[in-house]
Amino acid sequence: MTAFVESITGSRAFGFVARLVLTSMFWLSGIAKLADFNGGVAEMAHFGLEPPALFNIATAVVQLVGSALIIANRWTWLGAGMLAVFTALTIPLAHNFWTMEEPMRTVEFYIVMEHITVIGALMVVAWKTAR
Template sequence: MSALIESITESRTFGFIARTILTSMFWLSGIAKLADFDGGLLEMTHFGLEPAAFFNVATALTQLIGSALIISNRWTWLGAGMLAVFTALTIPIAHNFWAMQEPMRTIEFHFVAEHITVIGGLMVVAWKSATTSAVPAQ
């Protein structure tokens, strides 16, 4: 059974699907920010990011380029780093639970915990990519 699981998890297809799923929240958000530009502008304005158009485009590009690098398994460390830094920056900007009253404090705290977990997943994909590229092809 372990040989079967190993053959699945070591396949290129599994890696592609895993990287696509891991980054789905980013590329879906990036596409949405460009498809509904006015909605993206409202989001940036809501969080005090001005000029809103610049931050909307910069956010979408960061999400799309970072995702593309991870999905394509090219410069994966850079894409993971871009998305991890982006995710970390959203915590003080959009999820500052420490400055909120209950029940929002607890709700936003859980969002922060999820963001930290996503950062960990991005770290793992960067690590796995570096480990894989260091092993000679067989």
């Protein structure tokens, strides 16, 4: 059984699909910020980021370039780092559960925990590709 599992998880196709799944939320968000530019700008303004158009572009670039580096498996550590830092920065900006009342406090707390899990997965990607 071990050889079978290793043959699957050790394949290039498995690595590609794993990187694609990991980065899918960043791809979708980055593309959405460009496809609905005004919506992305409104989102940045909602969180007090000025100038919102520049933050929308920067966010999309970080998400798409970071994801592309991971998918291409080139400078993967940089792509993972870009996305991890971006994800960490969203916590105090957009998911500051400690300032909220229930029930939103608990909802946002779980979103933060998911963000921390994604950061951990990005750390594993950087670690594994550096070996």
